[in-house]
Amino acid sequence: MSTGSAGGRDRPAVRVHEMLASRVLIGPGARRLVAGEVARLGAGRVLLVASPSAAVAAAGVAEELGGRLAASFGRPAPHTPVAVTAEAMAVVEEAGADCVVAIGGGSAIGLAKAVSARTGMPQVAVPTTYAGSEATPVLGETEDGVKTTRRDPALAPGTVVYDPDLTLTMPPALTRTSAMNALAHAVEALWAPDATMVTDALATEAAGGILDALPEVLDDPSAPEPRARLQSAAWLAGICLAQTRMGLHHQLAHVLGGAFDLPHAELHTMLLPHVMAFNLPAAPAASSRLTRVTGRDDPVAVVEGLARGHEGPTRLSELGVPRAALRGIAGRVAADPYPNPRTPSEASLTDLLTTAW
Numbered sequence: 001m002s003t004g005s006a007g008g009r010d011r012p013a014v015r016v017h018e019m020l021a022s023r024v025l026i027g028p029g030a031r032r033l034v035a036g037e038v039a040r041l042g043a044g045r046v047l048l049v050a051s052p053s054a055a056v057a058a059a060g061v062a063e064e065l066g067g068r069l070a071a072s073f074g075r076p077a078p079h080t081p082v083a084v085t086a087e088a089m090a091v092v093e094e095a096g097a098d099c100v101v102a103i104g105g106g107s108a109i110g111l112a113k114a115v116s117a118r119t120g121m122p123q124v125a126v127p128t129t130y131a132g133s134e135a136t137p138v139l140g141e142t143e144d145g146v147k148t149t150r151r152d153p154a155l156a157p158g159t160v161v162y163d164p165d166l167t168l169t170m171p172p173a174l175t176r177t178s179a180m181n182a183l184a185h186a187v188e189a190l191w192a193p194d195a196t197m198v199t200d201a202l203a204t205e206a207a208g209g210i211l212d213a214l215p216e217v218l219d220d221p222s223a224p225e226p227r228a229r230l231q232s233a234a235w236l237a238g239i240c241l242a243q244t245r246m247g248l249h250h251q252l253a254h255v256l257g258g259a260f261d262l263p264h265a266e267l268h269t270m271l272l273p274h275v276m277a278f279n280l281p282a283a284p285a286a287s288s289r290l291t292r293v294t295g296r297d298d299p300v301a302v303v304e305g306l307a308r309g310h311e312g313p314t315r316l317s318e319l320g321v322p323r324a325a326l327r328g329i330a331g332r333v334a335a336d337p338y339p340n341p342r343t344p345s346e347a348s349l350t351d352l353l354t355t356a357w
Contacts (some may be wrong), residue, residue: 018194026162035064037159043099045070049112051104054128071095076107079142085114106131113139125157128166131177135238147258164228177265182234183210184268189240190286193339202238208293215236249275251338273304274356282342316357326353
């Protein structure tokens with residue numbers, strides 16, 4: 001890729017690196033600072049969006065908010081269906097909310113983004129998984145089985161609160177798949193066409209941190225120090241997703257997830273080693289970094305080992321994806337591919353998906 005030549009020599013492409021304006025609070029007990037952040041924003045009527053799994057933590061935040069809490073919404077859904085957003089918007093209008101606080105995984109944070117996109121309200125995000133949505137200006141919404149994604153700096157939460165204590169009760173299965181979701185953000189950033197030395201550094205550190213901390217967390221899920229390291233590495237991976245363009249891995253996850261309403265983290269977990277095997281021969285710089293991070297000549301094998309350790313579904317067939325649909329999915333992706341180091345064809349993607357199936 002080049003922008004032209006000078007004296008007969010190619011010049012490197014000009015790349016743009018943008019930093020999101022966000023405020024991050026990180027550390028044990030940080031969730032207790034949410035009410036202060038709302039006050040700092042000058043907000044007085046908060047909509048609290050919470051995942052069902054974060055109900056206990058949300059109750060604590062609600063108590064801290066006191067009279068600033070205007071309403072709660074506890075029914076976010078994966079892939080941010082527009083119908084669910086419409087329900088939340090009815091609550092916003094009835095309560096006269098002027099700020100949205102999200103606590104939970106990617107579904108809660110995605111819904112808060114969708115509400116903010118429709119109202120301009122400031123957001124405070126309190127993630128309880130490693131999904132990374134809180135660090136990005138990206139919103140994916142689903143309507144009639146089709147997931148569309150848009151990117152706008154205004155979509156990114158202005159304040160993010162990382163409290164590793166909120167991750168201590170994550171079940172091992174969710175811990176694994178959520179961390180693999182974060183790992184996918186870092187890996188895909190390494191072969192992104194708009195990668196810079198900053199994103200390369202962040203992605204390498206994120207991948208190394210996740211691959212180092214995740215086995216420790218799985219061995220002792222209640223150990224606070226590995227949990228804190230894993231959360232910090234996932235944060236870096238989310239920054240990578242915010243600053244680089246998504247490729248084949250995320251496109252496949254979006255198309256499959258939107259078409260069949262699949263669990264986001266499990267889908268990322270099962271797809272990642274297959275997409276790495278597909279792309280790394282065409283992405284030598286990414287391959288070199290991942291080889292160094294894993295300490296193995298075959299980083300795909302390392303990631304595949306973590307993916308296959310999942311006690312839940314590890315194949316697309318186990319998620320209920322019909323084999324007859326694979327070629328159609330491959331054709332949709334090949335017809336309008338995201339930027340990717342290896343150009344996908346319908347045939348090659350059908351092979352990839354059949355192997356994953």
